[in-house]
Amino acid sequence: MAELNGLADDRALLGRTSTAERVSDILRSRIAEGYFPPGTRLSEDTIGNALGVSRNTLREAFRLLTHERLLVHQLNRGVFVRVLTVEDVEDIYRTRRLVECAVVRGLGEPPYAVDGLARAVADGQRATREADWKGLGTANIHFHRELVALAGSARTDELMRSVFAELRLAFHLVDDPRRLHAPYLARNDRILRALQDGDRAEAENLLGVYLDDSLKRVVEVYGRRVSEEL
Incomplete structure (x- = not known):
């Protein structure tokens, strides 16, 4: 996926004590810089593997960004970048x-x-x-x-x-x-x-x-x- 280009490079930013907050910082920056357009479905497997973080850590990062109104969880469909009104x-x-x-x-x-x-x-x-x-x-x-x-x-x-x-x-x-x-x-x-x-x-x-x-x-x-x- 084109929007994932360079995401693996951000893995180094996590250090040895990767946390959901650090993952959310990376994803927030990627959204702000235009790598994840509105409506994009964020794949847990793809992003988790690129950053080298657990599914639970990634889900917590998604939860934080959902609270910030950047992401939205759709039942039985997954997590998507929010489309604003x-x-x-x-x-x-x-x-x-x-x-x-x-x-x-x-x-x-x-x-x-x-x-x-x-x-x-x-x-x-x-x-x-x-x-x-x-x-x-x-x-x-x-x-x-x-x-x-x-x-x-x-x-x-x-x-x-x-x-x-x-x-x-x-x-x-x-x-x-x-x-x-x-x-x-x-x-x-x-x-x-x-x-x-x-x-x-x-x-x-x-x-x-x-x-x-x-x-x-x-x-x-x-x-x-x-x-x-x-």
Whole structure:
């Protein structure tokens, strides 16, 4: 299966004391990076063998990710990557606006540690030059993860890690990822420049408009695609 490419390489991340939490971390990252599209059935045997973990450990990891709304268990059918509703997408963006804007608003005095943001913008620019639209989507999500990380809060990072993984599920059903992500690369750069200039208020304003516009675009396209799938 193409989506399992490289999964065996993640086996080294488990170390000698593999746990369901570590397995769920790996699978969550794979979902966020687009390796497991919505509706994908996750095979216990295939994934368990690739990671070298027991069936019980894998089932516990599945349970954790089901609790995070990334997976869904269907009776007598197995475990699947969840397909979001339009209402899910709207709620994700409400959460993003509450958290991301609050992070920027709560920043202290400049200068700010924006190296991670700069790397994400550079990654997005490189992906655009190479017409790697999946890579552009990943760079876009990394930008916002780095933005949240400016809060210096492990709890906030953990919360938003799941939110961004859910968001990637919505992006999978968008028919033209280039049109979805490319316009926002320049906006990421403007937010970065505002923070480099120490203009926290401008960065928050840019971010709020960004998220509102992105919500409208994603809901429009996602709603149409979900209707087509039904």
